Amino acid sequence: MQDHEHPQRPDSGFSRRAFLRGSGAAAAATALATGPGIAEAAQNANQKTAFVSGKGTQQIKLTVNGKPHQVDVETRSTLLDVLRYQLDLTGAKPVSIDETSGACTVIVDGKPMSANTLLAMACVGKRIQTVESLGGERPDAVATAFVHNDAMQCGFCTPGFVVAVRAFLDKNPRATEAEIRKGLNGNICRCGTYANVIQAALEVVKGGK
Ligand code: FES
Structure with missing residues (x-):
């Protein structure tokens, strides 16, 4: 397609659109070359703008940790997005975009699920439990054993x-x-604390809790 606003100069063989395409690739390459800091900042910026409600959103009710919440979601919104950026429940972590890390595990109707591969709309009418419900002044036996x-x-x-x-x-x-x-x-732990996690789980089994 021709760029009408900035037509390609016949002598240069180079258009503004091609330049922008190139500079986008350069920016991505720079982010990779300069390490996680810049890439992380870009990701954070995206996350902050991800949930502006308005056109294209729909209001749904979710029951999280026993409390009903009314939230505005897009059809593509994941449960993890809603938990973190609308309900401020940041325990579940956005580590992987698939189910490979387990860092975003929540319990939905009694089953462990990855919140980043669940659509928020699919969770209407279900009981969602996050790690926040296992802490507080009277922490769950699992949290104490950890x-x-x-x-x-x-x-x-x-x-x-x-x-x-x-x-x-x-x-x-x-x-x-x-x-x-x-x-x-x-679930994956990059620090390698598996042995202690297993000991914690065994302590809960022994305590019958
Ligand atoms: S990733 Fe498991 S304790 Fe650091």
């Missing part, structure tokens, strides 16, 4: 692990170590 067993380093994976352990032990209260290892294999 503290006892020093089951974290940087802590980025920890909310996902705590939720995954809670969901797994709710279904398997007498799980063995081997079963716990298998049950948690959807």
Whole structure:
């Protein structure tokens, strides 16, 4: 298609559109070359503008941690987006765009699910439980066991692990170590605190909680 506003000069073989395309690629290359700082800032900027309600949004009701919430969502909005950017429940983390990290694990109708691969609209009428419901003044036994067993380093994976352990032990209260290892294999810890996480889960099994 011809760029009518800035037509291609016959002698240059180069158009404004081609330049913009090129500079976009250069900016992306610069972001990669200068490390995660710039790329992260760009991502944060995108996230901040992701949920302006208005045209194209729809109001739905979600039940999160026992409380009803009215939120404006687009059809493409994920549950993770709504939790973090509308309800300010930031425990579930946006680590991977698929289900490979487990950092965004929440419990939906009793099942552990990745909040970033669930559409918010698909969660209407369901019970959503986030890690925030397992903390507070009277923390859940799983959260307490994580503290006892020093089951974290940087802590980025920890909310996902705590939720995954809670969901797994709710279904398997007498799980063995081997079963716990298998049950948690959807969660990844880059700091490698797996042994302590397993010990924490076993402590909850022993305590019958
Ligand atoms: S404690 Fe750092 S990623 Fe698990």
